[in-house]
Structures are given as structure tokens and as C-alpha cells.
Amino acid sequence: MTLTIEKTDVKKQAMMAKKAAKTLSLLTTEQKNKALHKLADHLDANYQTILDENEKDLQRGREKGFEEAFMDRLSLTKERVEDFANGLRQVADLEDPTGKVVSDWTLENQLQVQKVTVPLGVIGMIYEARPNVTVDATGLALKSGNAIVLKGGSNAITSNKAIVDVMHDALEQTDIPKEAVQFINTTDREAANELFTMKEHIDVLIPRGGGALINAVVNNATVPVLETGVGNCHIYIDKEADVEKALNILINAKTDRPAVCNAAETVIIHEEWFNEHKDALTEKLAGYNVSIHGDEKVTAAIDGAKPAGEEDWANEYLSLDIAVKVVGNLDDAVDHIEQYGTKHSEAIVTENEETAKRFMTLVDAAALYHNASTRFTDGGALGFGAEIGISTQKLHARGPMGLPALTTIKYMMHGTGQIR
Amino acid sequence: MTLTIEKTDVKKQAMMAKKAAKTLSLLTTEQKNKALHKLADHLDANYQTILDENEKDLQRGREKGFEEAFMDRLSLTKERVEDFANGLRQVADLEDPTGKVVSDWTLENQLQVQKVTVPLGVIGMIYEARPNVTVDATGLALKSGNAIVLKGGSNAITSNKAIVDVMHDALEQTDIPKEAVQFINTTDREAANELFTMKEHIDVLIPRGGGALINAVVNNATVPVLETGVGNCHIYIDKEADVEKALNILINAKTDRPAVCNAAETVIIHEEWFNEHKDALTEKLAGYNVSIHGDEKVTAAIDGAKPAGEEDWANEYLSLDIAVKVVGNLDDAVDHIEQYGTKHSEAIVTENEETAKRFMTLVDAAALYHNASTRFTDGGALGFGAEIGISTQKLHARGPMGLPALTTIKYMMHGTGQIR
Incomplete structure (x- = not known):
């Protein structure tokens, strides 16, 4: 034909x-x-x-x-x-x-x-x-x-x-x-x-x-x-993050529809939270068949985690893979997002309102989430009735x-x- | 030095x-x-x-x-x-x-x-x-x-x-x-x-x-x-234009500050109005030392009017020169503005509200005037307090x-x- x-x-x-x-x-x-x-x-x-x-x-x-x-x-x-x-x-x-x-x-x-x-x-x-x-x-x-x-x-x-x-x-x-x-x-x-x-x-x-x-x-x-679309989205789990909220949000943002632009691609975790909850994190991700790619702290602490390189931080997986980075403070998380993010959707999980406010002010993105999944960046979910696309630019x-x-x-x- | x-x-x-x-x-x-x-x-x-x-x-x-x-x-x-x-x-x-x-x-x-x-x-x-x-x-x-x-x-x-x-x-x-x-x-x-x-x-x-x-x-x-600035602005004088308003607006838009972007560069005139008021128009423009560049109807009717070419319609004079075009109806005026305008400021002079509405709907520009001078397109004049420039684009x-x-x-x- x-x-x-x-x-x-x-x-x-x-x-x-x-x-x-x-x-x-x-x-x-x-x-x-x-x-x-x-x-x-x-x-x-x-x-x-x-x-x-x-x-x-x-x-x-x-x-x-x-x-x-x-x-x-x-x-x-x-x-x-x-x-x-x-x-x-x-x-x-x-x-x-x-x-x-x-x-x-x-x-x-x-x-x-x-x-x-x-x-x-x-x-x-x-x-x-x-x-x-x-x-x-x-x-x-x-x-x-x-x-x-x-x-x-x-x-x-x-x-x-x-x-x-x-x-x-x-x-x-x-x-x-x-x-x-x-x-x-x-x-x-x-x-x-x-x-x-x-x-x-x-x-x-x-x-x-x-x-x-x-x-x-x-x-x-x-x-x-x-300009529409590409979303290299991050979840930042703060030291004051509630464990259940953090894991639920992470799993939802990563696994609900891995191929869409508002899915999470990297989780950035405060060192204190990581040290305390890494077993729960590993177990939860394994339960949803999510493969871990991590920085040195992550590969040292989690069996089977593959080392993450520039490619992992910079690109969307659009699959059941996640990059995991451990940071010493919020500003390092903000810097990482500034370097690799696509200004689409970024989330913080924390019980501290001031920390959330600082994150949402400093991170430059279309949609900022405090204690909620990045999956809501969508005209339908937000009640717009219909959408022609999701803008990742700042003008207009x-x-x-x-x-x-x-x-x-x-x-x-x-x-x-x-x-x- | x-x-x-x-x-x-x-x-x-x-x-x-x-x-x-x-x-x-x-x-x-x-x-x-x-x-x-x-x-x-x-x-x-x-x-x-x-x-x-x-x-x-x-x-x-x-x-x-x-x-x-x-x-x-x-x-x-x-x-x-x-x-x-x-x-x-x-x-x-x-x-x-x-x-x-x-x-x-x-x-x-x-x-x-x-x-x-x-x-x-x-x-x-x-x-x-x-x-x-x-x-x-x-x-x-x-x-x-x-x-x-x-x-x-x-x-x-x-x-x-x-x-x-x-x-x-x-x-x-x-x-x-x-x-x-x-x-x-x-x-x-x-x-x-x-x-x-x-x-x-x-x-x-x-x-x-x-x-x-x-x-x-x-x-x-x-x-x-x-994008800021270039203004190839037109005044359209409709057949139902008040003579005094038309001439005052034209003179103001042309001569108040000829070098600025919201000054008029071309006047488009309905044939009926032109035939009836061409002497008053010529006298008024002469009184302000404005040189006329016109289409064939204009050069035939006004002594001393120079023939206008593509250059005259397409560019800002930024001086005491004006291009004059005679049209048979409003839609021809709209088409001329679409072809040569820079989407900055465009004016119609008419006593007919419906005609004004049609002009202001069809002409694609940042600022549309009915019975007023294009000179008001200015952050100061419009009460914005301060302006960083005048956008001639549509986005943002x-x-x-x-x-x-x-x-x-x-x-x-x-x-x-x-x-x-």
C-alpha cells in the first residue's frame, strides 16, 4: 500500500x-x-x-x-x-x-x-x-x-x-x-x-x-x-517530611503514569531522613518494581542501586526508574533542581511551613507542590475544562x-x- | 582621547x-x-x-x-x-x-x-x-x-x-x-x-x-x-468622520512629536470624505508644514503632493511627512493596515459607532482608537506610572x-x- x-x-x-x-x-x-x-x-x-x-x-x-x-x-x-x-x-x-x-x-x-x-x-x-x-x-x-x-x-x-x-x-x-x-x-x-x-x-x-x-x-x-511539555520533575523529601506522605507521594508521582510529563524522575532526600527511613523507602520502591539509580551515598546504602550519572539527573526516564540524590540541606536540593529541572512541576514533602515556603519561592517552575503529588499539573485535574498543552516557558x-x-x-x- | x-x-x-x-x-x-x-x-x-x-x-x-x-x-x-x-x-x-x-x-x-x-x-x-x-x-x-x-x-x-x-x-x-x-x-x-x-x-x-x-x-x-516599538501608525478618516475632529486628530498624531513611535505616518481617507474636504485637509497640513505623499487620486487632486510608493506605505517617516491613501470602503482601509501596519496604534475617525466597532475588531494592533489621537499609546499618558517599553507582539x-x-x-x- x-x-x-x-x-x-x-x-x-x-x-x-x-x-x-x-x-x-x-x-x-x-x-x-x-x-x-x-x-x-x-x-x-x-x-x-x-x-x-x-x-x-x-x-x-x-x-x-x-x-x-x-x-x-x-x-x-x-x-x-x-x-x-x-x-x-x-x-x-x-x-x-x-x-x-x-x-x-x-x-x-x-x-x-x-x-x-x-x-x-x-x-x-x-x-x-x-x-x-x-x-x-x-x-x-x-x-x-x-x-x-x-x-x-x-x-x-x-x-x-x-x-x-x-x-x-x-x-x-x-x-x-x-x-x-x-x-x-x-x-x-x-x-x-x-x-x-x-x-x-x-x-x-x-x-x-x-x-x-x-x-x-x-x-x-x-x-x-x-513551548509545551518536557517534565524532568523532582520530589524533595525534607528532613521534616512525614514518612507516609513522602512515600505515598513518591510512589504516586513515579508509578501512576510513568510516561507522562508530570511524573517524577528524581527524588532528592535530606540526609537525616534518608538515614532514618532508607529501608522503608527501598521496600516501598521495590514493591512497585521501581529501579533505583543513586548517588554515592545511595549506592553505598542500598543493595542493587545502580550508580546515577549525568544522564540520569538530566533526562526523563518515562519508565519505572528513579534517580535518588541525598543532600545536606534544602538549598542544595534547590540548586540541583535549578541545574537539571525543566521548570515544569516540583514538589516538597515537609511538615515545616517555612521550609515549604522557601522551597516554593526559590524553585523556578510552573507548578510547585507542598505535600502533594506532581501528577496534578494537568488542565483536567486542575479544573480548566480543557487544555491545549502545558507551558514550560515563563512568558504569556x-x-x-x-x-x-x-x-x-x-x-x-x-x-x-x-x-x- | x-x-x-x-x-x-x-x-x-x-x-x-x-x-x-x-x-x-x-x-x-x-x-x-x-x-x-x-x-x-x-x-x-x-x-x-x-x-x-x-x-x-x-x-x-x-x-x-x-x-x-x-x-x-x-x-x-x-x-x-x-x-x-x-x-x-x-x-x-x-x-x-x-x-x-x-x-x-x-x-x-x-x-x-x-x-x-x-x-x-x-x-x-x-x-x-x-x-x-x-x-x-x-x-x-x-x-x-x-x-x-x-x-x-x-x-x-x-x-x-x-x-x-x-x-x-x-x-x-x-x-x-x-x-x-x-x-x-x-x-x-x-x-x-x-x-x-x-x-x-x-x-x-x-x-x-x-x-x-x-x-x-x-x-x-x-x-x-x-519586542518593543516600531510604530507605522495609521489614521483612518471614515466617510462619516466629523471634519474638525478628523483634522485635529490628524495634525496632533502627525506633528505633536513626529519622531516617536505613536506618531501617525499614513492617513487613509474614505473617497467621499476626501472629495468633499480635500481643500480643508490640504490647507491644514500646509499650515503645519506637513509634506504630502499620496496615491494617484491624491496627486491628481492636490497640487504639490508627491507620489507615494511602497517605501512610503511601509516605513515610518518620523518627520513632518505623511502618506495619504484614498479608499472606497472601510475594509480596504483594514487591508492596507494589515499589509503595512506594525500592530502598534491605529485610529478611526467616524461618527458611526458600528463602523468604529468593525474597524476596531478587524484591525490587529495593540491599541485601537475611535475619535482620538494615536499619541496616547504611552505608559505615562495611560496612567501606568512607568513603562519599560511598548510591546508590538501579541504574546505575554x-x-x-x-x-x-x-x-x-x-x-x-x-x-x-x-x-x-
Whole structure:
């Protein structure tokens, strides 16, 4: 089986998206919500077409011998398509993030100033072979009044194309122009790279996927990027940590879903706590099949612990492995996190409020936890309704990004002829 | 006279700033304000030293034959140093932008979530030969809990060094480590360029100056940039524009301070209004010595109007010249602004509210004016107290940037052992 690739003209598509974004910016919340429901209903009605096309991606995947987890993410079912549709209905229920007056005041000369939220314009979404992102990102973009240009992973291209075709059919029955959703229908990497530098037509790029994909975008884009994702997260167990809390939090953060970005990769332990509780720690980790990689103090104290090197401190395992470091005080823990952390999610376990406060002030990350698992850094878990990704940058948006992250502001001034 | 340049190690300076930023993040508002007052008092007390050093820059400037406006901006007086000091005292009076709980909520499992404003960390300020920026930027950075690395224009290096020396002496008597203010004491451009890629040590770069400087930073930096400044601003005179308002706003936006970024560069006029009022327009512009560059309709109708080309539409004149374009409808005006505008400040003059609303929705810019001059896009004029620049980008901050633009947020979670 060969994959037919249509010729695409990425720049033309981006320009059409920009034009459609203007129409979108004039629509009411009701018009946008009605369109999202139409998209959802149409996906439900046409699930079989989508599954048929998905089977072609799956067939290619089987031929290429992709691993099970990958095939599972790629594979669609009637229920999964229903989940996509219900996701769109949930986004329709969320508050419209645009048109909100953030603040307003009147100058002495009676000029009225309003700071109002508005759509960003055109969002370029670059993601891996996960068809759910095609629907999720489109729903969030349209609800926030943005057009979207979708470039998904090659291995899901047939599924994505089918989903977008269904959405385009649905949009023709709404007030949103179908040009507001553009799909880059090629497996050619050069086409995706064209998006990186289209500052005039794309307002922001959002990469969603593994470290390699994110770095490719961050390092090559001149279009502003909302950087998402990589989480080399730490749990710091202070000398005043409650043993039960510490072990439960560590096990949850490490083993609940080891492959996600908010999972813990390193535990840093105060020397006093380590000396007193190392047996309980070892037993607990062994009970969950977690392999220990440790510094010299750890390998000396724990049988079977492998020595940890630079690689262990610097990278995500995304598996049932953990790096263990023993420190003499909190500031050494903070320094280690500064050196190796990715500014995602960091936790301290301690019964001392002052110690917790110092840790949470000094550690530079999107989400800081005192006596809780890092696993809560997630739009769903935090009650955001929907998320487009988790920002690990400091500008614009930090942490889980919901609809407000897809807006900017305008200062709107109303006068009667005021001059300076 | 030759200029002695000390060897500098920019990376080491940035690392010192990063370390100092940690100490700063632990300080109270009172400690920061006390330090700002100490800086102000010390500048007042040591103005003569600063003037003596400034004279060396001026001497070099005279030898190089710089133009008067440039020399004026470079030149310091006792009064100007007093203004610097008073600016710092005003910043001390402003509300601390950090430590504000933007929102907070409690999850069903009783995990407490707070979204709190925090300093960005280290700000890299890259600017032209204007010693006032050295003081203004330092004051805003310190008040918002940030360390700052200063790289000013070579032609003011001796003045800037003197100012920083005085500030360093003052900081030694405060709780702010003097390493929080780093001065790149070299005229070597390579040193400045080193700042562009120090993602680990610099959190954000703010270029302040002309288009060439800003583009050099934007195009070469991998550190996130807060893009400031270039304003190719338009006034659109609708067919339903009041004549007096239109002419007054146009003259003010063009002639009040032609060299600033919020001055108007092009006026777009609805054909009906143009045909009816072209004589009044011509007379008014002539009265203020404004030269007209126009499209074919304009040159045909107005004696002495020069033909406008691509250059006229695309660039800032920053002088008493104006480009004039006649359009058949509002959407053509919007399209022209989309093509040539810099997303800074755009105005419409009309008595029709619906027309104004459409213009302000469709035009993509930081500041939109209905019946008022573009000249109000300015932190001072809008009552921000102080500004670090005017953002022409959409992410993070847009329009005049006050203290809040120098902060980011942290999600702070307080639990009792919550796991997922």
C-alpha cells in the first residue's frame, strides 16, 4: 500500500486561515458554540468513515512494526470518536475567553480606555501521530476565535485527513468559514518547517509531543512559540517530611503514569531522613518494581542501586526508574533542581511551613507542590475544562494552558476628539 | 582621547545576576522600596561625578560630529539626574506586581491551588545611547523582583558606567545584592550578542531603541524577547468622520512629536470624505508644514503632493511627512493596515459607532482608537506610572508595558498528602 500525498501550498493555506480568522473574530459566542455542536454531531454521524480511514494508518503501522503503546494511541474506535465529539461539546460549554474587559478606566480628558481580550489570530499546531489532538486543538482554537493550521504526525495522516474532512463538511453548515481549519496534507517535513517562519500569517506555534519535536520547533521557529511539555520533575523529601506522605507521594508521582510529563524522575532526600527511613523507602520502591539509580551515598546504602550519572539527573526516564540524590540541606536540593529541572512541576514533602515556603519561592517552575503529588499539573485535574498543552516557558502562559492562553489583548480607546 | 574597555565575562555576569535574583525573590516590598529610595538619594548626592563622566561621552560625541538631537538625549544635567532619582521614587510608590494571588481555588480532594505572580528572574536590557534607560529599567526590574543585565549604546558607556557605579555603592547599603544589577562594560558587539543565546541565565531580553536594534535582537535571540516599538501608525478618516475632529486628530498624531513611535505616518481617507474636504485637509497640513505623499487620486487632486510608493506605505517617516491613501470602503482601509501596519496604534475617525466597532475588531494592533489621537499609546499618558517599553507582539504583554509585564506566574499547591 502506498500513501497518496496531495500537493499542498502551505503559505496559501496560512493566508486563507488568516482571512478566515477575521470572519471568526466578528462572530458571537452563540455562533461559535452552535458550530462546535455541529462539528460534534457530524463526527458522531460519520464515525464509520473515520474508522475506515484509520484502519489504513493502522495497517501501515503494523507493516512498520510500531510498538503497542504507539498503535494504541493511533487506533480509533466508535467510543473514541464519541469522546472527541463530547470533548467539543464540553468546550462549547466553557466560558468564551474573548471579549472580556480585563480592566477599564477613564483618563482626565474623558478618553475611555478598555483592555479587552481578543483571539490571537492563527494558531499553528504541530503534533505527533495522535488523532485526538486534531479534534481537541480545533475545538479550543475555534472557541477562542482563532483559525488553526494543523500539522500532525505522518503516521496518522489518513485518520487526521478523514477527521478534518468531516469537520469541513460540518463547518459548511455553520457561520465559521471552513478555511478556519487548515490541514497540511503531506508527510513532507519541509512543509511543516515552512510554518516555522511565517510570521506574517501565523501568530503562534504550539508544538505538542516529545522533546525532539518540541526542540525542533523551538530552535527553528521565528514565529512565537508556546513551548509545551518536557517534565524532568523532582520530589524533595525534607528532613521534616512525614514518612507516609513522602512515600505515598513518591510512589504516586513515579508509578501512576510513568510516561507522562508530570511524573517524577528524581527524588532528592535530606540526609537525616534518608538515614532514618532508607529501608522503608527501598521496600516501598521495590514493591512497585521501581529501579533505583543513586548517588554515592545511595549506592553505598542500598543493595542493587545502580550508580546515577549525568544522564540520569538530566533526562526523563518515562519508565519505572528513579534517580535518588541525598543532600545536606534544602538549598542544595534547590540548586540541583535549578541545574537539571525543566521548570515544569516540583514538589516538597515537609511538615515545616517555612521550609515549604522557601522551597516554593526559590524553585523556578510552573507548578510547585507542598505535600502533594506532581501528577496534578494537568488542565483536567486542575479544573480548566480543557487544555491545549502545558507551558514550560515563563512568558504569556505558564503551566496548563486552557482557553485564555489562546487570547491576547487589545487596548480599545473611545474618544470625542481627544488629542495630546 | 581613547576609551578604556575593561575585560568582561558576560556569562559570568549573567550567572551572578541569576544568583542575585534568588535573593531578591525572598525580599519584601518594603525592603525593595527602601533600596529604591537609597538609589535615588545616592544619585542625587553624586550627580557631579555622573556629570563629569557624562562630559567624556559628550566630548567623544562632539568629536564624532553627532547630530544635535542625539547629543541632547546623551547630555545630562543636574536636573536630569534629579529626574532619574524622582523616577525611582515614583516606582517605589507603585504597587508591587509580585506575590499577587491572581486566582485560587480548592479541588474536591482539598488540594489548595493558588496562581501567584512572581518575578521573571533576570532581564537583559539592550538599548541605545540613552542614560535614562539605565536608571528607569533598573528601577522597574528591582521593584518587580528581577535582576537586570544592562547593555547600553557604546556612545553613552562612560555615563552609564558612572550611573551604575553610583547605584552599586547605594545597593551595598540595602538588602538587594549589588550583583542584581550587571553592567556590560564594553563597546564590543560580540559581548551583547552573547546575551542573545543565554537561555539558562537570562529569562527575557528587552530591546529598546530603533528598528535596527530591535530587529537584531528579534532575529538573533533564542532567549525570549519582549519586542518593543516600531510604530507605522495609521489614521483612518471614515466617510462619516466629523471634519474638525478628523483634522485635529490628524495634525496632533502627525506633528505633536513626529519622531516617536505613536506618531501617525499614513492617513487613509474614505473617497467621499476626501472629495468633499480635500481643500480643508490640504490647507491644514500646509499650515503645519506637513509634506504630502499620496496615491494617484491624491496627486491628481492636490497640487504639490508627491507620489507615494511602497517605501512610503511601509516605513515610518518620523518627520513632518505623511502618506495619504484614498479608499472606497472601510475594509480596504483594514487591508492596507494589515499589509503595512506594525500592530502598534491605529485610529478611526467616524461618527458611526458600528463602523468604529468593525474597524476596531478587524484591525490587529495593540491599541485601537475611535475619535482620538494615536499619541496616547504611552505608559505615562495611560496612567501606568512607568513603562519599560511598548510591546508590538501579541504574546505575554501587548501595548505599553508597566511593572506587571515583568512578572510571570507560579501555580502553588498546598496539600496534606494528596495523590492521583
